Amino acid sequence: MSSFWLLLTIFVLACFIGYFVVKGVSPALHSPLMSVSNAISGIIIIGAILIAGKQETDLAKLFGLFAVFLASVNIFGGFAISQRMLRMFKKKTKTEGKKS
Amino acid sequence: MTSYISAAYLASVILFILSIRGLAHPATARHGNILGFIGISLAVLATFFMPEVHDYFWTFFMILTGGCLSLFFAFRVKMTSLPQMIAAFNGLGGLASVFIAGAEILSDTPTKFESSLGLIIGAIAFSGSVIAFAKLQGLISPKAFVFRGQQILNLLLALGIISSCSLFLLSGDIKYFYILSLLSLIIGFLVTLPIGGADMPVIISVLNAYSGWAAVSIGFSLNNILLIIVGTIVGGSGTFLSHAMTKAMNRSLLNVILGGFGLKDQKQATANEQTAQTATPQDAAFLMENANKVIIVPGYGMAVAQAQHILKEMAEDLQKLYGVEVKFAIHPVAGRMPGHMNVLLAEANIPYEDVYELEQINREFSTADVAYVIGANDITNPLARTDSSSPIFGMPILEVEKAKTVFFVKRSLGSGYAGVENPLFFAPNTLMLYGDAKDVTEQIVENLEHK
Numbered sequence: 164m165s166s167f168w169l170l171l172t173i174f175v176l177a178c179f180i181g182y183f184v185v186k187g188v189s190p191a192l193h194s195p196l197m198s199v200s201n202a203i204s205g206i207i208i209i210g211a212i213l214i215a216g217k218q219e220t221d222l223a224k225l226f227g228l229f230a231v232f233l234a235s236v237n238i239f240g241g242f243a244i245s246q247r248m249l250r251m252f253k254k255k256t257k258t259e260g261k262k263s
Numbered sequence: 264m265t266s267y268i269s270a271a272y273l274a275s276v277i278l279f280i281l282s283i284r285g286l287a288h289p290a291t292a293r294h295g296n297i298l299g300f301i302g303i304s305l306a307v308l309a310t311f312f313m314p315e316v317h318d319y320f321w322t323f324f325m326i327l328t329g330g331c332l333s334l335f336f337a338f339r340v341k342m343t344s345l346p347q348m349i350a351a352f353n354g355l356g357g358l359a360s361v362f363i364a365g366a367e368i369l370s371d372t373p374t375k376f377e378s379s380l381g382l383i384i385g386a387i388a389f390s391g392s393v394i395a396f397a398k399l400q401g402l403i404s405p406k407a408f409v410f411r412g413q414q415i416l417n418l419l420l421a422l423g424i425i426s427s428c429s430l431f432l433l434s435g436d437i438k439y440f441y442i443l444s445l446l447s448l449i450i451g452f453l454v455t456l457p458i459g460g461a462d463m464p465v466i467i468s469v470l471n472a473y474s475g476w477a478a479v480s481i482g483f484s485l486n487n488i489l490l491i492i493v494g495t496i497v498g499g500s501g502t503f504l505s506h507a508m509t510k511a512m513n514r515s516l517l518n519v520i521l522g523g524f525g526l527k528d529q530k531q532a533t534a535n536e537q538t539a540q541t542a543t544p545q546d547a548a549f550l551m552e553n554a555n556k557v558i559i560v561p562g563y564g565m566a567v568a569q570a571q572h573i574l575k576e577m578a579e580d581l582q583k584l585y586g587v588e589v590k591f592a593i594h595p596v597a598g599r600m601p602g603h604m605n606v607l608l609a610e611a612n613i614p615y616e617d618v619y620e621l622e623q624i625n626r627e628f629s630t631a632d633v634a635y636v637i638g639a640n641d642i643t644n645p646l647a648r649t650d651s652s653s654p655i656f657g658m659p660i661l662e663v664e665k666a667k668t669v670f671f672v673k674r675s676l677g678s679g680y681a682g683v684e685n686p687l688f689f690a691p692n693t694l695m696l697y698g699d700a701k702d703v704t705e706q707i708v709e710n711l712e713h714k
Contacts, residue, residue: 170483174495184280191618192289204356204471204478204497209487212322213485216311217316217318226365226366227362230359230363237355238303243334244345249292250293251610
């Protein structure tokens, strides 16, 4: 199997996994889902590191370094905001709110 | 060494899947977020051991500055600014793919097609998010911005993108790549501009999906399996959310993107003159404390007035002092991002067990004594079921009119975002409470407590 077909197979399988995993997310948590997946999309930092890590210094390397910066803003910011949001969804003590 | 890296990548893929899986329930959601962070850290660490990576210092430096800067903003920003923060971070992720695609093109053996695709999607994600951010932050008018010939211009731009992309693929001349970048950025701006405030949940989800699909393209271009899998999960999640949002409005994605929703119907909407019955907060308090069951329907107006905390007090007073059953009903597109109302109610410490989605609660309105609609309009409009000429026809609504009494907390009798008059305002069982959502609810709470 050529490399392209291998990658395409993986892509299609990932589509199915993604669909079933996301489908299970509670509608109440759609905002955190967006913000967590947004943080995870920062995974492109991998591509940026590969480019930024090369030996010779040229325009491409500078592009790579800048992309590392942007992606890490995306990652840290995304996870921090999700954590702040999800902290609010903490299980409330049952005595509160319901009649007691 | 490479097998260790592959093992680490595999582990991080599993962590990402478990991370999203954790969001299935509020109780496990925080673990999910932490798993996601571990996954990305593991992947980054493993990448540093790749044979291609020779230089570490500046990369570390960039991660550190980027991380500190964003943590500073992420922890300082107010909870009300969440939607625009998400848009901002999303945009930066898109811009990162633009630069990666650019760097890939500059390399000796570029994968032109995949990189161009990554560039186009990333650029649209970036410029679209910039507009979404500006609208949510109030830097530009959140209203739909439509001008003559807009769709023709967009079509021309799309043709320009296709032709400059083909020219670049055929000739390899980098000049066309720069033109392609420019056109993609412009089309991202233009496509987001005509999208009005209430359509924000859709467009934010779409932009979220784009940043994932951009990562997939970059993955194909760099032959990186991890990027492909994770990008697909993100892209799929955004696509799923946009589908859920458009379904909740009974509109197609194309219809949302073409924009200008409701602009035409405004004249007709203001022509009708009927009188609505008004009530005072005292009346509302009296009716609710004698009720058996009250269902509260929050909308964007609650978010604007920051009324969720006082709303919690009202719910608690009703439950504790008067033994009333109180439930919250949430429409999928209420607010400015998917699940916006849930986050606000959670912020006010309202137990998520009391918060119900549209399908779960709709049949309960007929057994409710009071429906308390606070800052919502279109999502309760019965015309969506009865009037096939209405722009909101077919949109699933919260059937508040089935409750014995309906209270609408609103600033004025004006029509909602869709520009459609809500006949419910003039229904015999509807009472209007005019004023700011927070002020009105505060007065009700006072009346509930001092008796």
